[in-house]
Amino acid sequence: MGRSKIAITIDEETLGTIDRLVSEHRFPNRSQAIQEALDEKLSRLARTRLAQECAKLDRGLEQALADEGMDGELAEWPDY
Numbered sequence: 001m002g003r004s005k006i007a008i009t010i011d012e013e014t015l016g017t018i019d020r021l022v023s024e025h026r027f028p029n030r031s032q033a034i035q036e037a038l039d040e041k042l043s044r045l046a047r048t049r050l051a052q053e054c055a056k057l058d059r060g061l062e063q064a065l066a067d068e069g070m071d072g073e074l075a076e077w078p079d080y
Helices: 012-023 030-055 059-067
Strands: none
Touching: 012 030
């Protein structure tokens, strides 16, 4: 995947934290620290959106759809 260079403006406190993490060798450089933070945030947003969409589902309807056509097959299933 290609990379693009961008310019960002961040507050001094955040920059100080990033620089401290780089000096502690937790990240190789500022760019990598910011890249990983952004990737993590975007991943969380994606999971949150999925959870929100799932919450919109009607459990009863979803169960009915899952059970549809299973009436005849259920009798053939072994007891556990």
